[in-house]
Amino acid sequence: MDHNQNxxxxxxxxxxxxIRQVLSLAPDFLEIVTWNDAGESHYFGKIWPDSIAGTNIQTYTDGYDHSGWQKLLPPFIKAYKAGIKDVSSLIPSDGKAVSGVFWYRPLLKSxxxxxxxxxxxxxxxxxEDNFNLVVLADARASEYTINIYSGYDMLAWYRPVQGLNSWSIPGLRIGSQSIEIVDINGRVIASGKGTMTVIGDMSHGVCNYNYQVVGF
Incomplete structure (x- = not known):
């Protein structure tokens, strides 16, 4: 990468x-591009090292696993193939009560x-210094509470509905980032924690705006 690609x-x-637009429009064909250029940071799958050998792209992708985004694909693909437009049909495909993914940039905008x-x-x-979250919830969604933590403090909490839920929460704070979902009895039924803490600036290395993606 150089200045022209920054x-x-x-x-x-x-x-x-x-996802909402595709189900609503119901196009005849849909292509999901899971990998293009690793340096563009919108990959869903693995990064093949031989394709970026001899470049500095690995500096931007090492430790930034995006496979958590795949959590949303099975129920989405199933709904698309069945011609279903209602996102309430997007419930976890792995038998869990809730599942999903969150993502954030470990380096603040400032x-x-x-x-x-x-x-x-x-x-x-x-x-935007946001905590981005998508949750798939089953028919008991109204019994669950989603707690979002940023920098060791609670950033927000939500009650989901059945199907696809999404939030982009401003105010990302320095420190660790995590989520905890509890049922009506206070029992934790799902959780996730980022492997990278958010920092306010960098003392060395590259200015990396890549996302940390966490599936749960």
């Missing part, structure tokens, strides 16, 4: 938005990135 496009809840020779990416001002 750019950022906001994603946030684009994934969940496209970072100076003065130690990266390329500096901040073009379009950085469009970034």
């Amino acid at each position: 750019w950022y496009r906001r994603g946030e809840l684009n994934y969940a938005t496209r 970072a100076s990135c003065i130690n990266d020779f390329m500096g901040k990416p073009r379009g950085w001002m469009n970034a």
